[in-house]
Amino acid sequence: xxxxxxxxxxVEFTVGGTLxxxxxxxxxxxxxxxxxxLSHPESARRGNFYAGAGMVLAMLTTILLHKNADGGGxxxxxxxxxxxxxxxxxxxxxxxxxxVKMTAMPQLVxxxxxxxxxxxxxxALLEFPNADMSNWGSVLVTLLGLIIGAIAFSGSMVAYGKxxxxxxxxRAGYLSYINLxxxxxxxxxxxxxxxxxxxxxxxxxxxxxxxxxSLLYGVLFVMPIGGxxxxxxxxLLNSFTGIAAAMxxxxxxxxxxxxxxxxVGAAGSILTLLMCKAMNRSLLNxxxxxxxxxxxxxQGEQGTMKEITMSDASVLLAYSRNVVxxxxxxxxxxxxxxxxxxxxxxxxxxxxxxxxAIHPVAGRMPGHMNVLLAEADVPYDQLVEMADxxxxxxxxxxxxxxxxxxxxxxxxxxxxxxxxxxxxIIKAHESKNIIVMxxxxxxxxxxxENSLFFDDKTRxxxxxxxxxxxxxxxxxxxx
Amino acid sequence: MEEILIFFxxxxxxxxxxxxxxxxxxxxxxxxxxVLHTPLMSGANxxxxxxxxxxxxxxxxxxxxxxxxxxxxxxxxxxxxxxNVVGGFVVTDxxxxxxxxxxx
Numbered sequence: 295x296x297x298x299x300x301x302x303x304x305v306e307f308t309v310g311g312t313l314x315x316x317x318x319x320x321x322x323x324x325x326x327x328x329x330x331x332l333s334h335p336e337s338a339r340r341g342n343f344y345a346g347a348g349m350v351l352a353m354l355t356t357i358l359l360h361k362n363a364d365g366g367g368x369x370x371x372x373x374x375x376x377x378x379x380x381x382x383x384x385x386x387x388x389x390x391x392x393x394v395k396m397t398a399m400p401q402l403v404x405x406x407x408x409x410x411x412x413x414x415x416x417x418a419l420l421e422f423p424n425a426d427m428s429n430w431g432s433v434l435v436t437l438l439g440l441i442i443g444a445i446a447f448s449g450s451m452v453a454y455g456k457x458x459x460x461x462x463x464x465r466a467g468y469l470s471y472i473n474l475x476x477x478x479x480x481x482x483x484x485x486x487x488x489x490x491x492x493x494x495x496x497x498x499x500x501x502x503x504x505x506x507x508s509l510l511y512g513v514l515f516v517m518p519i520g521g522x523x524x525x526x527x528x529x530l531l532n533s534f535t536g537i538a539a540a541m542x543x544x545x546x547x548x549x550x551x552x553x554x555x556x557x558v559g560a561a562g563s564i565l566t567l568l569m570c571k572a573m574n575r576s577l578l579n580x581x582x583x584x585x586x587x588x589x590x591x592x593q594g595e596q597g598t599m600k601e602i603t604m605s606d607a608s609v610l611l612a613y614s615r616n617v618v619x620x621x622x623x624x625x626x627x628x629x630x631x632x633x634x635x636x637x638x639x640x641x642x643x644x645x646x647x648x649x650x651a652i653h654p655v656a657g658r659m660p661g662h663m664n665v666l667l668a669e670a671d672v673p674y675d676q677l678v679e680m681a682d683x684x685x686x687x688x689x690x691x692x693x694x695x696x697x698x699x700x701x702x703x704x705x706x707x708x709x710x711x712x713x714x715x716x717x718x719i720i721k722a723h724e725s726k727n728i729i730v731m732x733x734x735x736x737x738x739x740x741x742x743e744n745s746l747f748f749d750d751k752t753r754x755x756x757x758x759x760x761x762x763x764x765x766x767x768x769x770x771x772x773x
Numbered sequence: 774m775e776e777i778l779i780f781f782x783x784x785x786x787x788x789x790x791x792x793x794x795x796x797x798x799x800x801x802x803x804x805x806x807x808v809l810h811t812p813l814m815s816g817a818n819x820x821x822x823x824x825x826x827x828x829x830x831x832x833x834x835x836x837x838x839x840x841x842x843x844x845x846x847x848x849x850x851x852x853x854x855x856x857n858v859v860g861g862f863v864v865t866d867x868x869x870x871x872x873x874x875x876x877x
Contacts (some may be wrong), residue, residue, distance in 0.1 A: 376829055
């Protein structure tokens with residue numbers, strides 16, 4: 295392995311070093327192919343496996359073959375430490391990933407993104423003392439890795455907290471000014487470190503201050519963003535983590551890290567924009583946080599919500615021809631997807647045509663609802679996308695809205711002043727009857743009134759989605 | 774101005790990789806159906822765990838004969854990186870497993 299093959303640009307290279315670079319090339323190709331396969335339903339699982347294999351390969355060859363600048367390999371003692379750390383990380387990561395409920399998926403992705411950001415920030419922090427201050431390019435990438443990694447870490451942790459209901463939104467207007475000042479401060483500090491001409495040891499205080507300011511910026515950056523916009527933010531922070539990893543790749547002149555990181559950075563940015571498009575919002579809008587708050591001036595004229603009894607609801611459903619179920623996050627929170635499938639099977643057995651209308655952003659993440667319903671064995675062909683089901687709405691006898699709110703709010707079409715104006719919705723209000731299952735009389739995630747709930751055709755069933763559905767299923771069975 | 778040129782020359786390979794990777798990332802992702810947004814985000818997230826290589830290099834060449842900040846923080850970097858990699862790929866697989874099941 296240590297056999298010298300030749301010299302390139304005046305540097306000798308060995309068999310091991312060459313094999314290492316070769317393995318990085320294979321890993322990078324596996325990342326690309328994996329990501330490509332991940333974007334098609336039939337091949338997605340294989341794609342995930344390829345990307346994972348690429349990662350394992352790169353990790354193994356790095357441990358076995360990496361040499362530092364003096365040609366020293368990784369000592370056995372260090373190998374054991376690395377393997378132990380990988381063991382701990384794998385065990386925790388595996389257990390959490392297997393145990394967590396499907397409904398908690400978005401916050402889990404956010405949490406893992408945070409760990410990636412933390413790793414990037416730590417690597418940059420530890421590499422800073424070795425930086426050659428006269429080479430401003432290498433200092434710049436180290437600082438960027440630190441800043442971006444830290445923002446990705448603290449921002450993702452706040453996003454995690456918000457999705458998990460542990461952190462509340464703070465929507466003060468002055469926050470955006472504080473954020474601007476913080477961002478300017480962060481950049482100024484980075485510029486100072488870059489141009490001060492001092493040694494890394496002398497700049498020790500500055501690098502820790504930079505870390506602190508970046509962490510704080512991450513927190514305050516995500517704080518004012520509404521919960522409904524969290525998926526967009528996670529996707530954005532995900533691309534940050536990728537860029538931070540690529541910066542670290544610069545430090546080590548490691549092509550696999552650069553390519554993998556930038557690939558994720560670019561893919562994450564596009565995904566972020568795609569999600570914004572699905573919600574008909576601009577990224578700027580999301581970040582500034584125009585959502586929510588909007589006092590419903592029309593509150594007085596909304597009329598009253600009309601309830602329906604279980605027996606009336608069961609009769610209405612059992613004797614319908616076309617039923618459309620519109621699931622929202624409320625269904626997921628109540629873990630009601632299995633009972634919901636029971637209801638649809640029961641209705642189908644009675645000759646009712648039952649379909650699910652899936653809004654692109656139903657749940658807490660795009661595609662989240664499909665995952666949840668898939669978990670409950672709802673067949674693929676029963677899930678219909680919004681654009682395909684909307685034309686059928688006027689001929690639908692009953693629409694069951696379960697724990698969804700903003701995605702069926704007619705205000706998006708009727709009221710140009712509404713904060714969600716222009717967002718594509720499922721046109722539940724066009725169907726003949728609407729049954730809404732709601733936990734309480736409160737507003738939806740975006741915090742705006744929904745005129746659908748006050749519609750003359752609408753009847754409400756209050757209560758936890760799971761127990762309400764269970765009662766409904768029992769009632770229909772007894773018919 | 775000269776400094777920027779020097780920077781470009783020093784890092785020309787990496788800059789080429791970056792420029793091409795950006796297009797590659799955009800190409801690979803476009804036209805992905807909404808159903809796959811969540812698994813794709815999760816899978817991409819796992820790939821960004823490639824930072825683990827940096828962690829391994831750090832700990833690999835750290836002084837392991839005594840306890841020091843570099844070693845401890847480096848170990849944390851490896852643990853965090855592994856969490857990102859393993860957790861990310863396993864969660865993505867779990868999501869995709871469900872799509873598979875119902876296709877039968």
